[in-house]
Amino acid sequence: MKNIRNFCIIAHIDHGKSTLADRLLQSTNTISDREMMDQVLDDMDLEREKGITIKSHAIQINYRHTDGQEFILNLIDTPGHVDFSYEVSRALAACEGALLLVDATQGIQAQTISNLYLAIENDLEIIPVINKIDMDGAMIEEVQDQIIELIGCKPEDILLASGRTGLGIEGVLAAIVDRIPAPKGDPEAPLQALIFDSVFNSFRGIIVYYRIQNGTIRKGDKVRFVSTGQDYEADEVGILKLKMTEKKEVKAGDVGYIITGIKNAKEVKVGDTITLSNRPTKEPIKGFEEVKPMVFAGIYPVNTDEFEELRDCMDKLQLNDASLTYELETSQALGFGFRCGFLGMLHMEIIQERLEREFNQTVITTVPNVSFIAYTTKGEKVMVNNPSEFPDPVKTERIEEPYIRAQIITKPEYIGNIMTLCLGKRGILINQSYLTTTRVELIFEMPLTEIVFDFYDKLKSQTRGYASFDYHAIGYRDALISKMDILLNGEKVDALSALIHRSRAEDFGRKLCEKLKELLPRQQFQIAIQAAIGAKVVARENISAMRKDVTAKCYGGDISRKRKLLEKQKEGKKRMRQIGNVEVPQEAFLAVLKLDD
């Protein structure tokens, strides 16, 4: 075990974690040149399309140290985006050390700091690495000073590397072995393995990933999942190379996978401990902190009769995304579905995309909102995660909304723009300090609802990308919130209701009606769109009836082109939901998010 090192790579988004991982894998021949591609660990289509890491990814490296000894390095590449920080925190639990990457052209950014603190909380050995030193804009000395200031290390503790050119990679590998402690643990002790991730595979069933603290798992063992008390047979165990690699046994200190006959996704819980049935451990490992969703939205099947199938897919998807929470809900407009909690808007988008791509579901996502607390005149306290739960205003004493503390790091020249943006979003400036002469940190307290939707995009455009941003929840405060209803041809569509600050309600209603007018296709009759607060209509738009929908020419060459066009149109209609007599396309439910386009 003294020749094992478990480490992860953490950093602010885009600072080059996955690219550096490529070089580590390549220089140790873990991945052949034939299999190699840029950010090879980002193996999900969505990751490749978006150019970001969404899931943590574990892989084992065999490494011969400069002193000739052979080492096993278990690497976990982590995502940098705030919405996926739960992925980072679970990866940390499987490691003794972390490479903290800092982009030499960007310096320390908001998630550098938040991920560093996560690593420190987990008692990890931190190896700071200044990355992308090949770039023209690299400010090596300045970034060195920032790092020393932040973690209080010595200048010589900081490594220099380029994931692009491979410069400094040998030094990084050597430091992993020399500086990160070997895992502790006893392979002979009763089995204690922490489940940190899992995935549903349609051929193999449920695959569970774990880190063994003590004991050994062997093929054929009877294992027990502590929190459910269920026993299973270990049909296959192994370690994670680029593909799963079967082994007879996996021992303390190692990261591995297990396949059992588990059928029901609900039986697997990330954070649970695996032990042996005939020699169970007395203490399960302390699991993970529960995730606190930031945004809630409904997810519904486009076809009401596909609800059961969707439920099954949600269960399976949750295996691979422990930060997704959901519970059953019903909507008058949409029938049965789920109220889901997400860590942010990107997370919400990814969940919807994964349901569609990996599970072939066509879903409607409803207007997202944060959760509010309503205090009723009867003295009750009600959590409101859904506009339909919003209590009658006359029976409500007051409403509270969640606040966050936002940390923004930027260049001094953008302070003005950021102040305007944040104050416009009901932010209160709490602290302003110069980190260096060219970098300022601003701290605001702001309502969460103001930042979850489009804040980050606005921030980026206001600062030409020179601002990084991190936030965490700081509790609830009084708020003036109204429920805005949308009516289509006089019928209230609960799935389009939104909870909105009173000062913005009318403007919001008007814009939403305009947007819906743009998004709803013309139909064979007129459609009236209204926005109302209580009984009061605050905005209205009409979509006139479609007058003509017929192609002029349909001769020899037109026929197949025409048929394909109509088939596509039909396919599009499948993504619409009939509400009353109005057909509402999938994207209309998210119109709220695009009001400023």
Next chain:
Amino acid sequence: MAGIYLHIPFCKQACHYCNFHFSTSLHYKPELVAALQEEARLAAEQFPFPPGEAVHTIYFGGGTPSLLTLAELTQLLTAVRGHFNVDPDAEITLEVNPDDISEERLKEWRDAGINRLSIGVQSFFEEELRWMNRAHTAKQALEQVKKAREYFNNITIDLIYGGPGLSDEQWHQDLEQAKALNIPHLSCYALTVEPQTPLNKMIRAGKVPDVDPDKQSRHFLYLMQWAKENGYEHYEISNFARPGYRSRHNSAYWQGKSYIGLGPSAHSFDGKSRWWNIANNQAYIRSLQEGLIPFEKEELTGVQQLNERIMIALRTADGLDLSHIPSLEKTQLLKAAQRHIDAGHLVAQENKLRLTDEGRLLADGIAADLFFEEIK
């Protein structure tokens, strides 16, 4: 019952709304005519119609087939007759533009065996013809059609309605003019803004107002009423005929009959698959010089065949015949149709589904609603 289409991909000038395949350079016309003859030979070998199936219609379309010389036209007809079993009473249509019509040419065409003319009039108003960039004038439209009428009984003219400049009154006058000329068949098309046409660019640049769907539907509704009152049968969305003057060639398309298209961009169909030639004159010529028909092919699944049937048949006065549709599909079809029947856009009668006049305005959406889905 089978048809042959010949695509003549040359025009004098490009009409602004047109998205057909054509070239305004006549340079390679002789080579193209040669290639067409070669294609006729090869197609007869490679895609033979079932034995005993005669060719009942031949159609010269384009482009502008009236740019063919008499010699070229004769060569092509001889080739088609030589390689296919052409019925002696076949309908043989030639698309012509008014500016190409003269007494002499009319005689030539008649003597060559053409028995139906399709004249690209588009409008009897000069302003209309000018913004469309047509090669002929309003005067030519009127006089040459009149002349053509002396030599041919079976004539159709194309008219375009719903354009930005055409008033309701002018549209009514166009139709009256056609009637006054005693034209037994009309193809009336709503102006359509096709992608990648000059018209599309002009609209986007704000030089021409966009088409107004309300005006288009007004013109269409008027047209349907007018046709009824004046003895024209509305037998397909855009086609109107006096009794006995339906286009046999086009009707065959709509009945799902087989046809072979010769020439660049031409399409063919054998009931189960569709194939189409490359839409490039040079490449087409070169390929046939090498003895190869340059085509791409698509096999239709059962669902696709059925969907095409629905789409096309609904556009015709005969409607969609349900008697050949298997009972399970038929039930499903009628279920999907109910909403449109209730809205007064469809009628189910005598085991057929037909669009009403109002329904014809919405034919595409209704067809899409009735489509079947591929079982995955």
